[in-house]
Amino acid sequence: MDSRWSCRPGCLSHTVPYAIPCYDPKGLQQFETRSEDETIQLGREIAAGLPRRAVVLLIGNLGAGKTTLAKGIVSGLGAAAPDDVTSPTFTLIHEYGGGRVYHVDLYRLERAEEAARLGLDEIFERNAVVLIEWGERFPRLMPAERIEIRMAAGTSDQRRIQVTGIEPILKPAR
Ligand SMILES: Nc1ncnc2c1ncn2[C@@H]1O[C@H](COP(=O)(O)OP(=O)(O)OP(=O)(O)O)[C@@H](O)[C@H]1O
Ligand SMILES: [Mg+2]
Numbered sequence: 001m002d003s004r005w006s007c008r009p010g011c012l013s014h015t016v017p018y019a020i021p022c023y024d025p026k027g028l029q030q031f032e033t034r035s036e037d038e039t040i041q042l043g044r045e046i047a048a049g050l051p052r053r054a055v056v057l058l059i060g061n062l063g064a065g066k067t068t069l070a071k072g073i074v075s076g077l078g079a080a081a082p083d084d085v086t087s088p089t090f091t092l093i094h095e096y097g098g099g100r101v102y103h104v105d106l107y108r109l110e111r112a113e114e115a116a117r118l119g120l121d122e123i124f125e126r127n128a129v130v131l132i133e134w135g136e137r138f139p140r141l142m143p144a145e146r147i148e149i150r151m152a153a154g155t156s157d158q159r160r161i162q163v164t165g166i167e168p169i170l171k172p173a174r
Helices: 036-048 066-076 112-117 120-125
Strands: 028-033 054-059 093-096 101-105 129-133 147-153 159-164
Touching: 028 036, 036 066, 036 159, 054 066, 066 101, 066 129, 066 147, 101 120, 112 120, 120 129
Parallel strands: 054 129, 054 147, 101 129
Antiparallel strands: 028 159, 093 101, 147 159
């Protein structure tokens, strides 16, 4: 399918020439969690809807809960327990489940060339789920076909989470 023609209404890719190619054939789902544990549980549910091979951008400010959600996704995929999933902020790339899942954090990189040198292209070719924090800082290095998860902190422990590009299998926001 040509994904350029299957965006949700209002997708900027149709009207803004410099917008990145549309990656969103399956619409937008919104959720709200009220604790770290709920976000981990949501991650498990998202994992159940992921294909074997996917690039998932985790987008949100510092402390929004990207790594917390990654704990749930990695554990939902059966690749590691949540407590064994740690932030790759300094190590840049963590691998779980014998290469079935990668967790990448590009926060500390300043230039696209540094990110390109990590060999992400080669990782994207693998039969794996690749979770990426701060990947949106280097849009040209990210594949057009991808899932995006946007996270925003609300009051105290509340988090609003928007998911695009997976089948609508999840329960709606409360
Ligand atoms: N509903 C919630 N979901 C996720 N985390 C929450 C929630 N409520 C509170 N928190 C807290 O917010 C913090 C989220 O940290 P986390 O490392 O997941 O953020 P991050 O988005 O990966 O940040 P960074 O950009 O620094 O990597 C944790 O301290 C967690 O306990
Ligand atoms: Mg993080």
